[in-house]
Amino acid sequence: MDTAVRITDRVDGPARLVFVLPGQGAQWVGMGRGLLKASPVFAEALDACSAAVEAELGWSPRRRLEDDAPLSAVAEIQPTLWAFQVALASVWLDWGIEPDLVIGHSMGEIAAATVAGALDLPDAAAVVCRRGVLLAELGAVGAMWAVGLGEKEAEEAIGEDAGLVCAGVLNSDRFTVLSGDPDAIERIVEPLRERGVFSRRVAVGYASHGPQVEPIRADLHDALAGVRSRAPRIPLHSTVWDRPVDGAELDGGYWMENVRRPVRFASAVRAALSGGGPVLFVEISPHPLLVSAVTDAISATGAAAAAVASLVRRQPEPDTLMAALGAVYTAGHDPDWSRVRTAGLPVPLPAQPWQRRQLWVEPA
Numbered sequence: 001m002d003t004a005v006r007i008t009d010r011v012d013g014p015a016r017l018v019f020v021l022p023g024q025g026a027q028w029v030g031m032g033r034g035l036l037k038a039s040p041v042f043a044e045a046l047d048a049c050s051a052a053v054e055a056e057l058g059w060s061p062r063r064r065l066e067d068d069a070p071l072s073a074v075a076e077i078q079p080t081l082w083a084f085q086v087a088l089a090s091v092w093l094d095w096g097i098e099p100d101l102v103i104g105h106s107m108g109e110i111a112a113a114t115v116a117g118a119l120d121l122p123d124a125a126a127v128v129c130r131r132g133v134l135l136a137e138l139g140a141v142g143a144m145w146a147v148g149l150g151e152k153e154a155e156e157a158i159g160e161d162a163g164l165v166c167a168g169v170l171n172s173d174r175f176t177v178l179s180g181d182p183d184a185i186e187r188i189v190e191p192l193r194e195r196g197v198f199s200r201r202v203a204v205g206y207a208s209h210g211p212q213v214e215p216i217r218a219d220l221h222d223a224l225a226g227v228r229s230r231a232p233r234i235p236l237h238s239t240v241w242d243r244p245v246d247g248a249e250l251d252g253g254y255w256m257e258n259v260r261r262p263v264r265f266a267s268a269v270r271a272a273l274s275g276g277g278p279v280l281f282v283e284i285s286p287h288p289l290l291v292s293a294v295t296d297a298i299s300a301t302g303a304a305a306a307a308v309a310s311l312v313r314r315q316p317e318p319d320t321l322m323a324a325l326g327a328v329y330t331a332g333h334d335p336d337w338s339r340v341r342t343a344g345l346p347v348p349l350p351a352q353p354w355q356r357r358q359l360w361v362e363p364a
């Protein structure tokens with residue numbers, strides 16, 4: 001629980017609430033098992049998502065979460081994380097905690113669209129499963145590097161290699177992920193490292209948000225031709241187009257742009273901060289990936305805002321989620337306490353201690 005406390009800042013309410021959902025990278029062996037035992041809502045939602053994935057791929061994310069083998073292949077990671085995120089958000093919604101805005105990051109936009117109500121489970125499962133299969137077939141193409149530069153500085157560093165490399169993920173004013181040709185990125189990164197600029201290769205099977213994923217465009221268009229989206233019930237900010245979307249445009253074509261175009265997460269966060277008044281961001285994932293990027297934006301703007309993780313790797317899930325609920329409560333959002341209490345686990349009552357008093361029978 002100490003980790004959760006350190007990453008949780010306090011915002012005195014009332015604050016606008018924003019759910020942020022990251023892409024892959026937050027997965028860990030054992031995630032979800034604590035909530036499966038403690039929360040019937042999480043289990044029910046995970047089962048519904050698992051059934052949708054099983055209809056597409058023939059295997060169940062819930063059973064995969066119960067397996068001790070690490071998630072490694074993109075065709076496994078993405079459907080499982082999607083199911084997990086939707087189930088976790090279902091717990092928050094069941095508690096009566098509904099966000100004012102939802103923002104998805106990379107593949108996290110599929111879960112964000114589901115949570116916001118723009119995609120139903122079968123269509124969302126079709127997107128995450130069919131696209132994941134095509135990306136797996138694409139193989140290990142390209143490379144991605146995280147560098148300690150803002151967007152403008154990153155583009156200047158790319159320079160003449162702009163046809164081979166792009167600023168694929170714009171997380172904050174301090175960090176950008178480069179995506180593209182491995183040799184070209186090495187040329188770009190070498191002088192950055194010599195200058196002491198943070199540079200680290202991202203462990204991915206393929207380079208998303210860059211030209212290397214273009215070969216799947218035609219096949220993905222055909223695979224997702226039947227996907228239908230609708231107006232979201234909760235406002236949704238697209239990190240592809242960097243604006244709120246009405247839902248109708250989240251058809252099959254959108255999900256190619258979602259994996260090809262840059263992730264404009266930093267500007268989405270700044271837009272949320274510009275609405276006036278305090279803001280609390282809640283990350284919906286098995287481990288925080290976006291809290292630090294949100295915190296960077298808060299520091300840069302001086303906004304009255306904070307970010308909290310729902311869960312933290314290898315920390316007790318029910319307890320960590322309750323700590324996050326405490327942050328949301330202090331930010332002015334009252335849950336339905338009758339629903340919150342249903343997530344508790346039964347514990348044995350303490351035994352009656354011996355009083356150790358001596359009692360003697362006196363003769364009459």
